[in-house]
Amino acid sequence: MLTLNFKFAQQRMTALKVALNQKTDESHAFGSNAATNGQADYTIFSPNSPQKVEFVNKSQLSGPSTSHEPPKLNFSTEFLPTFVAHL
């Protein structure tokens, strides 16, 4: 049982590391504040602790970006202002 728990913790840590790396990449692309704040994309709150438990279950992600093509649509300077202007 101990081994299983240890394995589970290891998997979660690996998922977190992968996700943080990917979020950093995404943040670079979009200028998002999410990664710079160190916030996870998906957060599960622990019912037994006042502190939230953060991790990103992104094992289903398509994997690290293989494209070196720079982003064309800038999220913060192009998409967001345009979107808001139409509301």
Add this chain to the structure above:
Amino acid sequence: MRLQTNRNYSVFGADSNLEIEVEDASVMPDVHVSCGEPEISKRGTGFHTNATVVVEVLSPSSVGYDRGDKFHRYMLVPSLMEYLLVDQYEPRVDVLCRQETGFWSFQTYFGLDQVIHLSSLGVDLPLAAIYAKVKFEAK
């Protein structure tokens, strides 16, 4: 980051969370829009429990998540009516829309002449405006 609009909408950028109450969890949309005032979660001001529209701008590393698990989580937000997936490499926006029956419809808008009608907000969003500063290479 709360943004002002001409109507009674509250628009939030990528630093705000949307709570998935049934999972006791939260996710971070790129953009979410609430009609009227947002409902603040017990977690605090940065966590909202209602959103009418959510937008994700797709990146190569997140596209699978945004179309899959993340969408499944958004579906658990009862107030959510429309979910937009915005491609950044070509003028394409996928819109998933919750129907009265509970089913979700899927429509792709492709081309700069297309105009998305967001029925839940009553606004039109031309792709030409979204991609106004983007130069697409001829294929």
